[in-house]
Amino acid sequence: GMITAPVHKGVINEAGIAFSGHTEFLAELTHTQQVVMMLATRGLRVALVTTHLPLKDVAAAITAERLERVTRILHAELQSKFGIAKPRILVCGLNPHAGEGGHLGREEIEIIEPTLERLRSEGMNLIGPLPADTLFTPKYLDHADAVLAMYHDQGLPVLKFKGFGAALNVTLGLPIIRTSVDHGTALDLAGTGKVDIGSLQVALETAYQMAASRRE
Structure with missing residues (x-):
């Protein structure tokens, strides 16, 4: 295994080395087509369908193919690397109120739910799509092995607040x-002992x- 410390991408790129991050570097080095970012703290794991995208680009990036790939990786890794035989995964909707029956967006109806239903037919325990403000409550989280959020700032604020x-x-x-x-690197703290x-x-x-x- 490998444990990585934070790096300052700007400093590395200013030195003339093209580098977008450890994740991308390791994926390329190991010839891995798709990786998934997951943050975790005690009692909560949050994986992301999309990561460092401008918010205006997120909806277009939520495709059935991407959602299926990410969900399969999350499910398989919870089994193989965390020892969870039958992972229970909560899935966020993309839109407020998970689209409110299509009145606040149709991604849940046209992309997310059909993809989840197809994976459920293979035996995966997937709950959702749920509104994020409902999903991130003890009623749901107390019985979940992981949460799958559609984008960075949907899933990570709760995790960072908690842990x-x-x-x-x-x-x-x-x-x-x-x-x-x-x-991150917190370069201003280097050498301070803090x-x-x-x-x-x-x-x-x-x-x-x-x-x-x-x-x-």
Whole structure:
């Protein structure tokens, strides 16, 4: 497995090295077509269908093909790297109120629900699409192994509020275990002795637990 510390992409690119991040670098190095970003803290795992996209581009990026690929990877990795035999995954809708029956958007009706139904027919336990403001409540989260959010700022604010400083980033889909911290470089804190190691410690512990699950 591999645990990565934060890097400053701007500094690396200014040095003349094309680099968009550890995730993309490792995917290319391992010839992996599709990876999934998942952040986790105690009691909550949130994976993303889309990651670092402008909000105006998100709806067009939510295709049946992408949603199916991401869901399959999330389901398989929860089984193989986290030791969860039958993962229960909550899926967010894209629009407010999950589209309100098509009145606030049709992505749920035309893309998300048909894709989930097809995967359910294979035995996956997928609940949704649910409105995000309903899904992120104890009633649902207490019985979920992971949440699948449609975009970055739909899923991650709740996770960071719940576990900032004790959360980690996991790259799913790679042939190796890769975890990382959930924060940036904080270069202004370098050498001050004020750096919080909590997220790095969680990343180390989780990588160890994932490795143990794979051996069992």
